[in-house]
Amino acid sequence: xxxxxxxxxxxxxxxxxxxxxxxxxxxxxxxxxxxxxxxxxxxxxxxxxxxxxxxxxxxxxxxxxxxxxxxxxxxxxxxxxxxxxxxxxxxxxxxxxxxxxxxxxxxxxxxxxxxxxxxxxxxxxxxxxxxxxxxxxxxxxxxxxxxxxxxxxxxxxxxxxxxxxxxxxxxxxxxxxxxxxxxxxxxxxxxxxxxxxxxxxxxxxxxxxxxxxxx
Amino acid sequence: xxxxxxxxxxxxxxxxxxxxxxxxxxxxxxxxxxxxxxxxxxxxxxxxxxxxxxxxxxxxxxxxxxxxxxxxxxx
Numbered sequence: 698x699x700x701x702x703x704x705x706x707x708x709x710x711x712x713x714x715x716x717x718x719x720x721x722x723x724x725x726x727x728x729x730x731x732x733x734x735x736x737x738x739x740x741x742x743x744x745x746x747x748x749x750x751x752x753x754x755x756x757x758x759x760x761x762x763x764x765x766x767x768x769x770x771x772x773x774x775x776x777x778x779x780x781x782x783x784x785x786x787x788x789x790x791x792x793x794x795x796x797x798x799x800x801x802x803x804x805x806x807x808x809x810x811x812x813x814x815x816x817x818x819x820x821x822x823x824x825x826x827x828x829x830x831x832x833x834x835x836x837x838x839x840x841x842x843x844x845x846x847x848x849x850x851x852x853x854x855x856x857x858x859x860x861x862x863x864x865x866x867x868x869x870x871x872x873x874x875x876x877x878x879x880x881x882x883x884x885x886x887x888x889x890x891x892x893x894x895x896x897x898x899x900x901x902x903x904x905x906x907x908x909x910x911x912x
Numbered sequence: 913x914x915x916x917x918x919x920x921x922x923x924x925x926x927x928x929x930x931x932x933x934x935x936x937x938x939x940x941x942x943x944x945x946x947x948x949x950x951x952x953x954x955x956x957x958x959x960x961x962x963x964x965x966x967x968x969x970x971x972x973x974x975x976x977x978x979x980x981x982x983x984x985x986x987x
Contacts, residue, residue, distance in 0.1 A: 734983065734987055742976055743970040746970065747970070763971075767979070771983070844966050845966075848966035851966055851968060871963075871970045872970065872972065891921045894924050898924060901959060
């Protein structure tokens with residue numbers, strides 16, 4: 698809704714758009730996002746790790762990148778304006794870290810060079826590039842991208858679960874630990890564990906229903 | 913006959929292939945008569961499929977606490 702305000706300093710009438718219709722308030726009073734570095738590891742480590750592993754395909758490097766991301770986030774915390782959520786902000790930093798990583802390993806000139814043989818298996822020479830073009834009917838690349846997005850969606854949902862439930866679910870589903878081991882480690886009994894798994898799974902189905910697709 | 917709660921627990925165990933033969937049989941009988949549980953079982957199985965498909969990765973608790981310790985030092 699456009700409103701007309703009188704600007705005393707410049708002594709002119711200005712047409713100012715306000716968000717009063719949508720928010721019922723001025724934009725300035727909207728709550729801004731804040732950083733809570735001490736909760737980062739619990740809340741975002743797995744999400745960021747999943748993202749990094751998809752890009753560098755090495756668990757150890759991915760872990761280091763996530764750690765570096767947290768450090769960098771801490772260092773530049775004062776630049777955080779609060780208009781993006783914490784997670785979006787951290788992912789943006791991680792993206793830069795991944796790029797830096799590739800820059801570092803490709804710093805030697807030769808590595809950046811692309812060598813292409815006519816065929817890797819035969820010795821025949823030539824440069825028939827049209828035969829190297831991606832197969833348009835291959836669903837492999839699309840599947841890979843889709844699966845990565847799916848993984849991030851699932852991790853986003855897992856991070857909304859209560860701490861203990863998400864821990865049990867991750868240990869069981871992702872790390873594939875046996876019931877006995879989990880019970881010993883967390884000091885709970887099996888029926889307790891299954892109830893937690895049940896709650897976690899029910900919540901996940903609900904969450905994925907909203908955020909991903911009709912499950 | 914088993915209750916819906918028990919059926920749900922067995923169904924979850926079955927997702928991790930930890931349900932015994934007798935349990936599976938009990939669940940099957942329950943599903944014949946209970947529509948709500950049939951629906952839940954279907955969705956639960958779908959969740960397992962997409963979790964497998966996404967090839968989820970996560971850090972272990974040990975790695976996380978190491979990460980936390982390093983971060984705490986910086987704070």
